[in-house]
Amino acid sequence: METSRVIIKPIASEASLKEMELNKYVFEVDRMANKKEIASAVKEKFGVDIVKVQTRIIKGRSRRALRRREQVKLGPIKKATVEVKKGQKIEIFETKKGSSTK
16 A cells, blocks of 8 residues: 555544653554554654554444534544654644643
8 A cells, every 4th residue: 555545634632632742643544554554654754763553443423414404424434543762753743832822
């Protein structure tokens, strides 16, 4: 599989931001990608050393469509938690500390 198609998007939720303190980053990945492909894609794209990759498949959910009273089924996604070597960071996830939202 092409490395450019493995990583779909980073996931920035409250739980994933807590895992950043442990050098773990969460991505949505292609469902057919395996752990070796995910590790090589992250290493190539962000230039970090990979310690561990954990994957899980999240089942599809239903939600209401806009302005209609119909339920739309969303397909399942695959998430990968990638642990990088201590002292390394992925810059796309970093937030500015000390900035106020006033």
